[in-house]
Amino acid sequence: MRRLTIGLATILAAVTAAACSDISSPIRSNVYDWRLVAPKQTGGFDTLSFQWPASNQPVRYWVADTLDMPARVQRALDVWQGVFLYREFRGTVVADSSTADVIVRIGSPPASPGVPLGAFAPAFAAAFAPDCRGATDLDIRPGDEGHLFLPVRVYIEPKFDGTTAGESDCLDLTSIHEIGHTIGIWNHSPDPSDIMYGDPIVSAPSERDRETIERIYHVTPNVVPVAR
């Protein structure tokens, strides 16, 4: 098994995804590349695009009950849900981790058990705000790049004890950033004014973040979730 940790370094590819077939949907053009470029077992690369199917929604998030994290993740879900025009994504915090689609824990991620993401990503990376950091691990297996095995695992690591003002803001900001990865933004924006910038400094999704996630839910994905 190999985990792909969404990291800082990416290869930028041209956005070639087709527009949504729904003629009433807006055509988004102010977007960054959200897709994950992953090395294939047979050589070469796959460019992976993911969205949660309607049949999997609301997506179930289990969150470690510490540092007010369940409320922070709920707010992050509310923020992302609020950017959609047509409720394309819905998520909810659940109490039972055994049925969750996404697991959010406090701490650093375990070392990758398999092949790291080649030359593209460090073993650990993601959001590096001053007082905390986060990572999102995707279980995508060599030779089976079309499947995302659940649960998705998110790690948010405070530097201190989560009680300083800066740290609380950082946990909120990082929660929004990592939840953004879990709903389909599998890459980083190159622009610091976006919440999905690799080292985020803004506290909320920008117009470009909004248009990017809208676009994701109006193109055909090539990765589907697989229940555990």
Ligand SMILES: [Zn+2]
């Ligand atoms: Zn990130």
